[in-house]
Amino acid sequence: MKILVVDDSSAMRMMVVRTLRQAGFGGNDVEQAEDGAAALEQIRKSTPDLVLADWNMPNMTGIELLEALRAEENDVTFGFITTESTKEMRQRATDAGAQFLISKPFTTESFEKVLSTVMN
Amino acid sequence: MGAMTSNRETWPTVIDGFDGITRIWDPRNNLCAAKILPGEYYVTRQHEIITTVLGSCISACIRDPLSGVGGMNHFMLPGDTSKSLSQWGGGECMETRYGIAAMEMLINDIIKQGCRKDRLELKLFGGGKVLAMDVNNVGERNIEFARQFVRAEGFAIAAEDVGGPHPRKVNFFPRTGKVMIRRLRSLQTQAIVDQEKSYESDLASNERPGEIELFD
Numbered sequence: 001m002k003i004l005v006v007d008d009s010s011a012m013r014m015m016v017v018r019t020l021r022q023a024g025f026g027g028n029d030v031e032q033a034e035d036g037a038a039a040l041e042q043i044r045k046s047t048p049d050l051v052l053a054d055w056n057m058p059n060m061t062g063i064e065l066l067e068a069l070r071a072e073e074n075d076v077t078f079g080f081i082t083t084e085s086t087k088e089m090r091q092r093a094t095d096a097g098a099q100f101l102i103s104k105p106f107t108t109e110s111f112e113k114v115l116s117t118v119m120n
Numbered sequence: 121m122g123a124m125t126s127n128r129e130t131w132p133t134v135i136d137g138f139d140g141i142t143r144i145w146d147p148r149n150n151l152c153a154a155k156i157l158p159g160e161y162y163v164t165r166q167h168e169i170i171t172t173v174l175g176s177c178i179s180a181c182i183r184d185p186l187s188g189v190g191g192m193n194h195f196m197l198p199g200d201t202s203k204s205l206s207q208w209g210g211g212e213c214m215e216t217r218y219g220i221a222a223m224e225m226l227i228n229d230i231i232k233q234g235c236r237k238d239r240l241e242l243k244l245f246g247g248g249k250v251l252a253m254d255v256n257n258v259g260e261r262n263i264e265f266a267r268q269f270v271r272a273e274g275f276a277i278a279a280e281d282v283g284g285p286h287p288r289k290v291n292f293f294p295r296t297g298k299v300m301i302r303r304l305r306s307l308q309t310q311a312i313v314d315q316e317k318s319y320e321s322d323l324a325s326n327e328r329p330g331e332i333e334l335f336d
Contacts, residue, residue: 011216098335
């Protein structure tokens with residue numbers, strides 16, 4: 001399985017990758033992108049099985065990435081990992097076709113719970 | 121607009137979302153000051169002070185020199201003493217998620233005001249070893265995390281005053297970038313330590329799986 005982690009903070013990307021490993025998803029091919037625009041390029045070349053994206057990022061935000069992907073009829077499994085999650089954000093995420101949202105700071109347990117559900 | 125006075129009606133407006141932060145009048149500087157407590161942060165576009173008192177906690181003062189928008193946080197990592205100092209930072213230790221979240225929230229809110237991340241100027245303060253019997257060296261761990269985070273994110277540290285045995289009062293002027301540090305006497309240490317301890321136990325008791333939501 002291929003997982004793409006999209007976050008403008010490299011410290012946060014490292015943390016997500018480590019948490020994936022601790023949640024039992026370490027055996028997968030994990031790639032990284034530093035913003036929505038870079039992620040969109042990468043996904044166009046090769047669609048992963050799962051995208052884990054931050055919401056607030058320069059160049060192209062996480063929600064803009066998701067909306068761009070759905071506009072291109074790409075239905076990759078997509079979840080947000082974000083510090084901010086207002087009602088409006090959750091609504092926009094659902095409308096755009098996101099599968100889940102995890103709030104930061106997150107734990108290994110939250111990754112286990114969500115990923116075991118969406119990846120089955 | 122007239123000059124700022126102790127009358128709150130003359131104080132600059134607060135960015136949405138920061139209404140919960142207490143502001144006080146600073147007669148010495150003739151400016152209002154947003155006073156942040158452990159776990160809080162504040163961002164402003166205005167000429168005002170952001171102030172806090174640090175024991176072993178860390179504050180990052182971050183600003184965009186072009187627009188004068190800036191902010192400050194106040195955080196610590198809960199003290200898991202089973203980890204060696206070298207394991208801190210860089211995502212190698214789960215406790216650092218609190219620090220990463222504190223830094224990220226501050227940086228995101230500054231960027232939302234229209235500032236570019238690569239233009240931001242960063243200063244670090246705190247991480248004192250304020251109690252002689254603090255064998256866990258919480259302050260040093262906090263400093264180590266902050267430095268590793270800053271390095272990983274590609275920021276340069278424009279200035280810092282960290283470590284040492286003193287608690288500190290920090291006054292940050294985001295508009296100019298000036299930071300004034302006052303090292304506090306040991307008389308005040310216990311109250312600061314108590315406040316940080318209560319923040320740390322809040323972190324520990326709020327230990328819950330990061331909130332999750334599965335959409336249909």
